[in-house]
Amino acid sequence: MSFSYMWCLCAITEEEYKALKPQFVVADEKAAIPEQYYDSYNRCINSPFFILPKFIPYRELPEDKKNNEIFKNGYIDNKLSNEFSLALDIPQYRELFQQLPLNKEDVLKFIALGGTTPISVLYFALLPKIAEKLPGFAGNLIVHNEDIDQVLQVVSEILAHINEAAWDRARRYINVCTAGKPSKHDEEKIKEIFFALPENLKEAKRRGKCFVSVATHQF
Numbered sequence: 001m002s003f004s005y006m007w008c009l010c011a012i013t014e015e016e017y018k019a020l021k022p023q024f025v026v027a028d029e030k031a032a033i034p035e036q037y038y039d040s041y042n043r044c045i046n047s048p049f050f051i052l053p054k055f056i057p058y059r060e061l062p063e064d065k066k067n068n069e070i071f072k073n074g075y076i077d078n079k080l081s082n083e084f085s086l087a088l089d090i091p092q093y094r095e096l097f098q099q100l101p102l103n104k105e106d107v108l109k110f111i112a113l114g115g116t117t118p119i120s121v122l123y124f125a126l127l128p129k130i131a132e133k134l135p136g137f138a139g140n141l142i143v144h145n146e147d148i149d150q151v152l153q154v155v156s157e158i159l160a161h162i163n164e165a166a167w168d169r170a171r172r173y174i175n176v177c178t179a180g181k182p183s184k185h186d187e188e189k190i191k192e193i194f195f196a197l198p199e200n201l202k203e204a205k206r207r208g209k210c211f212v213s214v215a216t217h218q219f
Contacts, residue, residue: 003217005089007118007139007193009109009200010100011209017144020099020212024142027092031137034091040083045128051080052172052180078176085120089217093140097214108200111192116174119215121193125170126161134158134197139215148205155197162194170194 012020033041044051054077101107111118119139123131135141135151143151170190171182197213204211 004112004114005085005117005215005217006097006113007109007111007196007213007215008097008100008102008107009196009211009213010102010106011108011200011204011207012101012106012142012212013209014145016101017142017210017212020096020142021144023096023099024093024140024212027096027140028137031090031092031140033087034089037083037087040080041087041128043080044084044124048124048127048169049172049180051084053078053081053176053178055179076176076179081173081176082115084124085115085117088117088120088123088138089215090138090140093137093214094216096140097216100212100214108203109192109196111189111196113174113189115176117215117217118193118196121170121174121190124173125166125190125194126158127169130158130161136213139213141211141213143201143204143211145205145208145210148201148211151211152198152201152205155201159194159198 040051055075113121122139133154135143135154141151167190168182170193171184171186172178172180174186174190175183200213201211
């Protein structure tokens with residue numbers, strides 16, 4: 001089953017911050033990479049390109065697939081890239097999504113992808129060991145207005161690693177259909193993902209509000 005995955009970044013009031021903060025504390029204490037996907041996540045740490053989707057030509061298919069008409073032209077094996085994506089869909093934050101102020105005024109950025117978690121694009125581009133240093137957990141965080149400058153400084157230091165190699169990794173990962181080759185059709189979406197945190201933290205501060213973001217999948 002294919003889901004749409006989303007990353008929602010919002011400006012929130014002081015009252016909304018006080019209501020959500022304890023729930024984030026609980027979620028943060030329990031949050032972890034889901035066990036069933038940790039192997040693929042760890043593979044990405046050790047050898048990032050190994051998890052990219054791969055085109056398997058018909059002649060290399062196992063016999064059971066050769067007998068299936070849908071594989072007559074080969075197929076794209078995206079098992080590991082899909083598992084890496086799901087490794088960053090953290091269930092502990094799922095219920096918090098419905099408590100966000102999901103209205104036109106307060107939603108600063110809403111990024112949706114079909115079949116791939118937006119935050120996994122950022123993690124693959126930066127590489128997990130660097131991306132793990134971002135504030136929050138896998139794109140899920142809440143920040144009081146008074147702390148935005150401090151968080152922005154950390155985010156800026158991490159995103160300084162976005163260079164041409166990071167862009168290349170994002171282009172190869174974001175679109176399964178390219179089977180590991182750089183995608184030429186997703187530049188704007190990659191840019192949105194790369195700069196979602198700094199741009200919208202700044203916007204929340206400009207409005208004099210607090211900030212929250214949740215990464216999850218469709219309900």
